[in-house]
Each structure stands twice: as structure tokens, then as C-alpha cells.
Amino acid sequence: MKTILVTGSNGLLGQKITAAVLAGRQFNLIATSKGLNRYKVTKGYQYASMDILDPADVRAVIEKYKPDSIIHTAALTNVDKCQEQQELACQLNVEAVRTLVEICSEYHIQLIHLSTDFVFDGAAGPYDEEGIPNPLSYYGETKLRAEEIVKNAKCKWSIVRTIIVYGIVTEKSRSNIVLWAKEALEKGEPINVVNDQWRMPTLAEDLAEGCLLIAERDATGIYNISGDEMMSISELVAKVADFWKLDKTPIREISSASLNQAARRPVKTGFILDKAVRELGYMPHSFEEGLKLLEKQLHEREL
Template sequence: MKTNHTAETASGRNSDRPRKILLTGATGFVGRHLMESWKQRNDKIFAIATNTAPVKSVAPAYITLLDMDIVDEMSVAILFEKIQPDIVVHTAAMTKPNDCEQDKESAFETNTLATKNIAECCKKFNSQLVFLSTDMIFDHPFASSESDDKKPVNYYGETKALAEEEIARSGCRAAILRIILVYGKLLKASRGTFLHWVKDSLEQDKEIFVYTDQHRNTLYVNDLCAMINHILDHGNTGFYHLAGEEIFTPYEIAVKVAEHLHLDTRLIHPVTSGQRPEIARRAAYSVLNTHKAKKELGFVTTPFDVALRESFD
């Protein structure tokens, strides 16, 4: 992977020319927010998912939606040939760690092999790649920096760590954004987040059991979209960690959601991972150091309480 290009030369950006952006993960939480954030862009946007039907009626009209399985190498290669995208924002993935643990073959195909194919296509057509990786490539008792050794905490993390290596091997121009526990407003036809699961459960008077022994930072989706859009405009490449300043346990987040929405906090039961283990292991301390993104991208984060209010406006 090439790094440290300057904005104009790296992106080949000619500000007068609308560019072709290919988004994978059109129906995902991040993908939906990105599409909304592109309303003002003078670019031609193509967005794919295995089934775009759920977003057909709500996606902005300036976006061309296409049904495609990214695991199907041939279809992806034909799409690249046809579109020849300037930029590819690759958010599609098998994102649930427990599912990845239970179906390793699909996780490897979707998260690693499909990303390898996309990166090689990017190299062939000189497209800039923006790839979303995860904090779960680390299992450190300290805040992880971009140059730290990878140590995947579970199979999902492993597939993403391998994907990062395939991107580097392809030699394409790429920005790899390692992100963590994303939250924000629930857009129509979008998947929910941990915060929405808490809200929905409590609204239905369901008891929930939430961990007190996992510490992590979170990332407001608007802050993530702002950084992706910065990269689209400036052509930055390399690894960047993106996360908010504050560190919480899932239990603390659940209580904050309940208090903000005036829901019954007594339904939230504090538990440890030992008491109710998940199928895929999670790190006890998963925190991303964002110093590099602040310095090089001007990354600014919204305080959790402000973002929480905006998420449930």
C-alpha cells in the first residue's frame, strides 16, 4: 500500500470533474449514513449490497443502486470494468463477530477474499480504496496505535487483519480506517446499533444483561462520515484510528441510553463476560489511540452526550 500522498496528486482530484464513487454496503448502518452525507457531492455514486430492495424507496435519487454479492469475483471485476470508479468506499462485510465465529468460511470469503479482489481491482483501475477495519484486530491492555502489532481478538478480527494485509499486497492507493462501536441516528431501512438494541429492548420491557468488564471507546457515525468525506476530497492514504475521546463499558452506555430516553434502567442487569460469555471473544480493553488522525486529518470528535442526543432526536 502506498502512503503519504499529497491531496491533489494522490486522489488525482480535479475539483471540476464529478468523480465516480463506488460504495459497498449500501444497506448497512455506515453505508446508509454515507449515502445521506453525499447529497451535496457533485459526484456519480454507485452503491451495492446483496439486496438493495430495502433502501430503494429511501436512498437518495442521485445514487445508482445495484444488487451484487461481493464474494462473486467475476461480477465485481465486470462492475469495475464498467464503472472504472475513481474511489471505492468498501464498507460491506460480515460484521457480527459471533456469526463469523460460527461460519468461518463465509466470514473469510466476505471479509478477506472479497476485499482482496476489490483491492486488486482498485490497483488495476487506479481507484483509491477506503476500507473500514476494526478495533478487533487488537487485543491489547493499552490504547492501540496504527503501528502496533496486530493480535486479533476473534475470527472476525482475524478476517479483517488478513484483509488489511491483502490490501497492502495489492499495492493500491488505500486509506484503512480502523473504527470501533459506531452509533448514531437510525435512518430508514438501516440496520440498528448497540444503542438501538438497548432502546428497543427496554421499550418492550425486556430485561437485558450488559457487560461491566469491557472498556472501549465509541465512534459517532457523523464523525466517521466527516473523515471519509475528508479523505475523498484529499486523497489521504495509510492507516488511521477513529474513535471518540470517552471510554465506557457497554453497561454504562446502556444506562446512558435509558436515562436519556427515560426508560427503565432497572431492566439493565450488569454482568461480566465470565458470567455470560459470547460465542466470539471480546477484548477486556479495546481503545483506539486517534492521535494520528487528529494530526493528519484534523479529526474532531463529538462528545458522547451530544451525539447521544442527536442520535435520538
């Protein structure tokens, strides 16, 4: 049985990979994150505390467990925080990847690295895997620099690019655009939503499945793994309101320019998924199906 080590296992994607393995995927899982394990189930896999910013710690954990594959989900993904704290963003999104590439190359470990649609400027979306990157933000720049480091690795590697990931984690405090919109509208709070950016939102379970399919098949190269429905951010929020039968009156549609955000965002990204469908058998849920799964999980969490 193949051993996979996951970085950032306390995050949304990390937790979904753990859930998929526990649901019957044939892997020996080593979940790693900084500090304590925050996943609700602690049996059926091993957990190790690992500080991704400490090369000696990373090396010690990897040498101990000797994984066949590493799925690297840990990153600083807050776009404006990356713009404002560039040294931290560089450490987490670039230097940590450099450490992993060195170790994976040394021990011939398959590296599956998570990247983003923000490596593109959004002028020509949707993109296939051969699209020409041109990041607008420091976040996108760090993720592109990491991609280049991975591409030069002397081990099997894959880069998984994704878009706006949504889903539910163990702790109620964690949020994402779907849960944020739902909770704000339930309270009747006015929310500002941009109507001039287009994305393909990705169910976290689908992204986890894409990563595991790559690990199973020893697939190499770049793969687009996202949802397959293009929508504006305002359309996304309206769909959330409609699904939970919430009043849409508090939704205020605004332009991106009026937000005065620290980092620029691409206008229209989106991915062409043909390669992942053809080579991996990847089949994403529809956005409606994703919301139905969230509703079921929210109900289970309340029990």
C-alpha cells in the same frame, strides 16, 4: 468531480455515506449492495446491485463505473457468527477484499477499507495506528488478514479502523447497541450488560465523514476513526437510559465470562485519534451529541 463507489451501501455506514453525499458533499456516488436498494432516497446518485462474493460481478460493476475511489464497507461483522461460520467469514472479510485489491491495483483506484478495533487483544488500549495487532476472535483474524492484503495493494490505499458503530438506518428492523438498549429498557425488559469491557462508541455519521475526508484528500495509510469517549459497555447502556429518562432497574451488570459467547472479546480497546484529527481535520461528536442526533432522526422517521 471524483467518483466514489461504496460497497455495502444498504448497511448503516453505507447509508450514512449516501446521506452525506446527498447533503452536499462533492462526489459522484455509485452505491452498491446485493439485491435492491434499501435507501429511502433514490435520486442524486446511482445504484447498482453487486454481489461482493462474485468476482466477475464485482469486476463488471467497477469496469462499468470506473470509480476514482472505492469505500469498502461490506463485511460480516457479527463476531460470534464469524466464529461459528468461518468459511463464510473468510469469503466475505478476506476473499472479497482480495478481489477488490486486484481490481483496484489494475485500474489504479483508491481503496478505502473498513477495519476494526477487534484486530487488537485489548491488553494495551487505547491504541494508535502503530499498535501491534493480536486478534482474539476469528472475526478479528479475518479483518487483520484483509488489512495485510490491502497493505500490499499496488494502488493508493487506506485502512479505517473503527469501534462499535451506532446510528439509525431506513428500516426499523436494523439495530445496534444503542437502539437495542433503548428499546429493551422502554419495554422494561431485563438486559444483561457486561461491565468489564471498554470501548469508544462511534456515531455512524462521524465514520462516514472520516471515510469521505480520506477520499477527498487522497489520504493513505491507517486511520483510527471512532468516538473519543472511553466507557464500559454498562456505562454506555446507563448513558442511553439517562438520556431517554428510562428506568435503569432492568440493567443487570455481568462479567464477560458469564455470557459463554462463541468468540472472545478484547477487554479494553479504544483509539488515539491524533492522526485523524491532525491530517484529516476529523472531529467526532460527543456521545451525548450522537444520542441527540438519533433522537431527532427517530422523531423524523415517525413523521
